[in-house]
Amino acid sequence: MFSSRAAARQLVRHIKRWQHSSNQPTLNSVTSDDIAHFAQFLPQNSILSTLSPIPVAPSELEQYNTDWMGKYRGSSTTVLRPHTTDQISKIMKWCNQRRIGVVPQGGNTGLVGGSVPTSNELILSLNNMSKVRSFDPVSGALVADAGCILEALTEYITPHNHIMPLDLGAKGSCQIGGNISTNAGGLRLLRYGSLHGSVLGLEVVLPDGTILDNLSTLRKDNTGYDLKQLFIGAEGxxxxxxxxxxxxxxxxxxxxxxxxxLPTFENVLPLFKLARRHLSEILSAFELIDRTAYELAVKHGQGKGLSDEEIEGAQCFVLLETSGGKKEHDEEKLNILLETLLESDSPLINTGVLSQSPAQFSSLWKLREGVTEAVSKEGKAYKYDISIPLASFKEVVDATREQLRRKGLLHENAVKHVLGYGHVGDGNLHLNIVAAAYTPEIEAALEPFVYELVASYKGSISAEHGIGAMKTHAMHYSKSGVAIDLMKRIKHVFDPHGIMNPGKVLE
Ligand SMILES: Cc1cc2nc3c(=O)[nH]c(=O)nc-3n(C[C@H](O)[C@H](O)[C@H](O)COP(=O)(O)OP(=O)(O)OC[C@H]3O[C@@H](n4cnc5c(N)ncnc54)[C@H](O)[C@@H]3O)c2cc1C
Structure with missing residues (x-):
């Protein structure tokens, strides 16, 4: 007998996880013999292991074993940091023969627990793979090692008057290989589209050590199946x-x-339509920050947008960006939009501020980009990164808050805030529940509630962060059994021994 439905759900989830782990292949742990093998082709400082002849302290591996949110923890004894593709090939070949699980790790900024081991798998860090290989200023094709930090690539191409087609709050730490492996969306997707469009080619080391050199710089290439697409979003x-x-x-x-x-959330959709009509091709970002998210960003020092008087009566905020050819021309369009918005009989906005300097431009962006960090400073965040029809954003945030209230969990010692922000222009809402601590009671109140809610809108349970370890059991809310079965068969073709990032994406 269960004392409550929540407890029953918890037990079901526990059983599912047990079933999930029993579905995974039996893998071997790294031994000191394996370390001796790796030492034959890796420099000593590329091997961090508690099993080395000169062992590192387990605390030195903590940053690799723990995810950005401090929610997921592995117990790996060994981190390898190779410098070349050839070294990675040798590592994979050995691990495949020995049936050792491998977790590829980029900047470790992922938000679904995909970049850390579920147990004691070997961590393969791409930190030392950080060279730009070539850049063609005519075509704009950039070829780089997967471990290059996104921001470093931006700095590399800025003197050539080019920009990266993606941008995100984690740009100072995340790597281009991690971005591709998560199919990261971010702040520029509205303008430049997804990585499925802008990635021209990839070099990939397969689980058996084979190097797939698909590093094309061609815009057009219709020779057979487009294999690179499979690795975009495969999460390692x-x-x-x-x-x-x-x-x-x-x-x-x-x-x-x-x-x-904006005085009310209901105005976001008409505002988006109007902004698209007035700004057409120069509109490059349209981001939502609800009142709670805005206040947390300001509280935790992530920039300042408006004065206290200006935010009075506002239910939410929109950060809008234009990227065009002529500043005066674009400013004129923005000013006309602002005037239209303010002069209407029933204005869609209370007020608006157009940035007047590069410093103010950055400060406004910091406010939006800083929400994720502000949330992490405020408490422990349950993050749901969902795609739903824009008109339903507020309903979903309100329904989740109500669910937590019903369960008696909406108070300072349990859930402190329920908030929403995100890439409205892409139909992507980040629903965040900020709690004092991660607890089974809160998780039971949120799952499967949130996933069922998203499914009722025919939405996606992962718009851009991926599935990782967090949502393997929930994939069926967004994908059919046929699709999941095909994914499992594809996985088996590439990785028949199941050594690549076990316990992630597929159960
Ligand atoms: C402040 C903040 C803001 C963020 N904003 C956004 C946002 O706007 N949009 C968005 O989409 N995400 C966002 N994220 C999430 C995260 O930054 C992205 O998912 C990012 O692409 C992860 O890159 P990473 O190098 O840190 O990868 P990691 O976290 O190290 O890894 C993520 C996944 O990719 C795999 N992986 C990493 N590198 C490789 C590789 N070379 N080969 C194979 N597999 C690999 C890992 O195994 C793991 O499954 C944000 C995160 C933070 C902390």
Missing amino acids: TLGVVTGVSILTPAAPRAVNNMILA
Whole structure:
């Protein structure tokens, strides 16, 4: 007998996880003999292991074993940090023969527990693979090692007047290989589309050590199946991405942004329509921050957008960016939009501020980009990164808050805030529940509640963060049994022994 439905659900989840782990192949742990083998072709400082002749303390592996949120923890004894594709090939060949699980790790900024081991798998860090291989300023094709930090690539191509086709709050730490492996969306997707469009080619080391050199710089290539697409968003379950060829757009000559305070969430959709009509091709970002998210960003020092008077009566905020050819021309369009918004009989906004300097431009962006960090400073966040029709964003946030209230969990010692922000222009909401601590009671109140809610809108339970370890059991809310079965068969073709990132994406 169960004392409550929540307890019953918890037990079901526990059984599912047990079944899930029993579905996984039996893998071997790393031994000191394996370390001796790796030492034959890796420099000593590329091996961090508690099993080495000169062992590291387990605390030195903590940063690799723990995810960005501090929610997922592995117990790996060994981190390898190779410098070349050839070294990675040798590592994979050995691990495949020995049936050792391998977790590829980039900047470890992922938000679904995909980048850390579920047990004691070997961690393969791409930190030392950080060279730009080539850049063609005419086509904009950039070829780089997978371990290059996104921001470093931006800095590399800025003097050539190009920009990366993606941008995200974690740009100072995340790696291009991690971005591709998660199919990261971010702040520029509205303008430049997804990585499925801008990645031209990949170099991948397959689980058996084979190097798949698909590092094309061609815009067009219709010779057979487009294999690179399989690795975009595979979250390290099919192979290790070691090299990336990506199309970088020419930098816009003028960028502007403005923040708008809206009296009610209902105005977001009409505002988006109006902004698209007025700004057409120069609209490059349309981001939502609800009131709670805004206040947390300001509280934790992530920039400041509007004065206290200006935010009075605002239910949410929109950060809008334009990227165009002529500053004055773009500013004029923005000013006309602002005037139209303010002068209407029933204005969609309370007020708006157009940035007047590069410093103010950055400060407005910091406010939006800083929400993720502010949330992590405020408490422990349950993060749901969902795609749903724009008109339903607020309903989903409100329904989740109500669910937690019903369960008696909406108070300072349990759930402190329920908030929503995200890439509205892409139909992507980040629903965050900020708690004092991660607890089974809160998780039981949220899951499967949130997934069922998303499914009722025919949405996706992962818009851009991926499945990782967090959502393997919930994939069926967004994908059919036929699709999941095909994915399992593809996985088996690439990785018949199940050594690549076990316990992630597929149960
Ligand atoms: C402040 C903040 C803001 C963020 N904003 C966004 C956002 O706007 N949009 C968005 O989509 N995400 C966002 N994220 C999530 C995260 O930054 C992205 O998922 C990012 O792409 C992960 O890159 P990484 O190098 O840190 O990868 P990791 O976290 O190290 O790994 C992520 C997954 O990819 C696999 N992987 C990593 N490198 C490789 C490789 N070379 N080969 C094969 N598999 C690999 C890992 O095994 C893991 O499954 C944000 C995170 C933070 C902390």
